[in-house]
């Protein structure tokens with residue numbers, strides 16, 4: 125399956141606020157790509173344009189092209205796009221009234237999967253992929269909210285994986301977590317990238333350096349520099365990238 129993402133001259137607005145000012149980049153399949161940059165530079169807006177979530181807010185506008193393989197995602201049904209391109213948010217957001225099992229099964233039911241044994245199989249598979257199964261297999265019917273923050277985030281990752289997306293967008297998925305839970309999420313990204321295209325927004329440059337194959341540096345809605353993570357951190361080509369990664373601003 126073709127999972128490369130091609131972005132060309134992507135521009136986005138909130139009302140009159142011009143947030144993304146012409147982003148073009150190719151995001152490779154089976155890699156983790158990090159988006160870094162100072163607060164407010166448009167990182168979240170960018171990944172929200174990759175699965176058409178940006179337009180779900182009133183008063184917003186998007187122009188340019190985003191393709192998954194050779195399909196223009198802006199010509200497809202947005203609901204299908206969000207099914208194929210899943211997202212995990214900064215704050216773990218399990219469905220509060222649902223059990224661990226139901227949280228993962230929820231997306232399957234919405235997608236019309238009713239067969240009980242298939243649901244059970246896919247819930248287990250997703251929890252295993254999210255490295256959570258061993259911790260929850262004996263309490264699948266406990267509330268999702270009874271889990272720790274790090275477990276809740278892995279539950280949200282399992283929920284996203286259950287509907288078998290091709291791409292996983294992660295918006296600062298570990299920023300609300302303790303160091304051990306953060307490490308688990310990072311290990312998970314490393315495992316998942318063999319099966320998915322992963323785009324991860326992070327404030328944490330060490331995290332980008334640890335987990336991303338490629339890194340993109342955004343500033344004021346523009347893509348300043350994009351390349352192999354090791355190159356970007358060891359020999360940045362643009363003075364602004366250098367200033368940012370050496371902590372001179374941001």
Ligand SMILES: Nc1ncnc2c1ncn2[C@@H]1O[C@H](COP(=O)(O)OP(=O)(O)OP(=O)(O)O)[C@@H](O)[C@H]1O
Pocket residue numbers: 138141143161162163164165166167168169170181327
């Ligand atoms: N719902 C909204 N309505 C209006 N403006 C918004 C909205 N969400 C974000 N913005 C503005 O868009 C700009 C880009 O925000 P965005 O969240 O994409 O940045 P970011 O780089 O992800 O920032 P952070 O690292 O702080 O999360 C900011 O100036 C922000 O104030």
